[in-house]
Amino acid sequence: MDLYGSHINRLIEELQGLPGIGSKTAQRLAFHIVNMPKERVQSLADSMTEAREHVNYCRECCTLTDGELCPICRSEKRNHRQIMVVENPRDLAAYERTGRYEGVYHVLHGAISPMLGIGPNDIKLRELMQRLQGSDGEKNCDEVIIATNASVEGETTAMYILKLIRTLGLDIKVTRIASGVPVGGDIENTDEVTLERALLGRTEM
Numbered sequence: 001m002d003l004y005g006s007h008i009n010r011l012i013e014e015l016q017g018l019p020g021i022g023s024k025t026a027q028r029l030a031f032h033i034v035n036m037p038k039e040r041v042q043s044l045a046d047s048m049t050e051a052r053e054h055v056n057y058c059r060e061c062c063t064l065t066d067g068e069l070c071p072i073c074r075s076e077k078r079n080h081r082q083i084m085v086v087e088n089p090r091d092l093a094a095y096e097r098t099g100r101y102e103g104v105y106h107v108l109h110g111a112i113s114p115m116l117g118i119g120p121n122d123i124k125l126r127e128l129m130q131r132l133q134g135s136d137g138e139k140n141c142d143e144v145i146i147a148t149n150a151s152v153e154g155e156t157t158a159m160y161i162l163k164l165i166r167t168l169g170l171d172i173k174v175t176r177i178a179s180g181v182p183v184g185g186d187i188e189n190t191d192e193v194t195l196e197r198a199l200l201g202r203t204e205m
Helices: 006-016 023-034 040-054 088-098 125-133 154-168 192-200
Strands: 081-085 103-107 143-146 173-176
Touching: 006 023, 006 088, 006 125, 081 088, 081 125, 088 192, 125 154, 143 154, 154 173
Parallel strands: 081 103, 081 143, 143 173
Antiparallel strands: none
16 A cells, blocks of 8 residues: 655655665654755755765775775874774774774775675775785785674685785784674674774784
């Protein structure tokens, strides 16, 4: 039964297509939007359009940014010879909230998952290896901290990264965040204290 009409139904369908948004939440958001002042709705629409047009990958770490380099990669206060590898920008944000990490990041935008058809070429692994080697073929990093999730996919990705680094023959220390992050848990949903302990207790691979 058509309860609301085509325009609201379409809005609900579009919102429901977003990750983590179920039918009830989509309806609630849709009703909220149609009751907002028109200028606020236009501002929301403009911000989404502009973000889609201007946000791209950072040239160094592959996180999302609206410039050639993200603020972290531009910062001279960060240790650019220590790189933490994370699965997505949300994990980067989670570690930044701890306020204890002073290095830089590399964002893979996924993890290796044969079950889902995601292989090494589908994530930002090639960019990581190019970054580690540097333009002259010499190592461009002293330590790689692998902070992928404590899941089968995260562990598979971590071991694959270690194998690639060893294959390159670069004398780079490779560490894995400690087990303070629960097995099967997502980094983005882990509290700051646990993340800090996982970082400080990392072990060499």
